[in-house]
Amino acid sequence: MQKAEYRNLIETELLPKIKLTTPSPFDPIIVNNQSPIWKTIGSGNYAGVFSLDSHPEWVVKVYGRNPEELKKEIDVYKKLGSHESYSCLYDYGDNYLILKKLNGVTLFDAVVKGIQIPEAVINDIDSGLDYARSVGLNPFDVHGKNVVMYEGRGYIVDISDFYKQGYCRKWKDLKKAYYKIYLPYLYKYHPPIPFFIVDAVRKGYRIYRRLKKKVNKEK
Numbered sequence: 001m002q003k004a005e006y007r008n009l010i011e012t013e014l015l016p017k018i019k020l021t022t023p024s025p026f027d028p029i030i031v032n033n034q035s036p037i038w039k040t041i042g043s044g045n046y047a048g049v050f051s052l053d054s055h056p057e058w059v060v061k062v063y064g065r066n067p068e069e070l071k072k073e074i075d076v077y078k079k080l081g082s083h084e085s086y087s088c089l090y091d092y093g094d095n096y097l098i099l100k101k102l103n104g105v106t107l108f109d110a111v112v113k114g115i116q117i118p119e120a121v122i123n124d125i126d127s128g129l130d131y132a133r134s135v136g137l138n139p140f141d142v143h144g145k146n147v148v149m150y151e152g153r154g155y156i157v158d159i160s161d162f163y164k165q166g167y168c169r170k171w172k173d174l175k176k177a178y179y180k181i182y183l184p185y186l187y188k189y190h191p192p193i194p195f196f197i198v199d200a201v202r203k204g205y206r207i208y209r210r211l212k213k214k215v216n217k218e219k
């Protein structure tokens with residue numbers, strides 16, 4: 001399928017048939033998709049992500065709010081260019097991006113489902129992040145739900161915060177947990193771990209980081 005035809009299907013069959021809403025500024029986007037041909041494959045705080053069965057290599061990320069974030073994401077993708085650890089920007093419109101589809105399971109879901117996470121996945125993501133730094137970006141908000149593995153390789157799905165300033169330690173902390181807990185105790189038998197436990201660990205980590213930040217500020 002040509003890009004023009006794909007864009008036409010976005011403009012005529014996707015955008016008029018989806019509604020992206022948010023109950024409050026702090027809630028993620030809720031996607032209502034009435035299109036018979038476009039499938040919703042994901043959603044986040046800003047956007048819904050859609051794909052067409054007849055062209056599964058591409059996805060469309062439609063922003064439901066904060067259009068200025070779309071421009072920043074375009075800039076980040078332009079800096080990244082084409083690299084094996086990332087998706088790639090093919091084209092964009094006023095409120096959407098056309099991206100290469102990344103298949104796979106997030107590391108968060110892999111732990112829940114008991115799918116073994118090989119060290120190569122961690123190394124791939126590390127080298128992807130090094131590459132981002134080498135082109136002047138600042139890997140930010142890289143965590144277990146933003147990275148995926150597919151056929152033993154690691155990929156970074158969400159780069160939308162790589163333009164931000166400051167130090168984000170989420171990936172460093174995840175790696176610490178991988179080497180200190182996952183690899184020695186879980187990797188070999190990789191039992192499924194109930195969602196509520198993995199999610200409680202994730203939430204506990206966020207609360208811990210917030211408290212630590214507050215304590216450090218008050219010092």
Ligand SMILES: Nc1ncnc2c1ncn2[C@@H]1O[C@H](COP(=O)(O)OP(=O)(O)OP(=O)(O)O)[C@@H](O)[C@H]1O
Pocket residue numbers: 041042043044045046047048049059061087099100101102103145157158159160
């Ligand atoms: N290139 C891609 N290929 C396949 N799936 C994707 C791709 N980009 C995004 N997705 C899916 O859509 C979901 C939402 O995308 P993304 O995280 O980029 O949205 P966002 O609104 O910017 O999120 P955030 O809340 O993290 O800022 C992802 O978790 C993933 O499941």
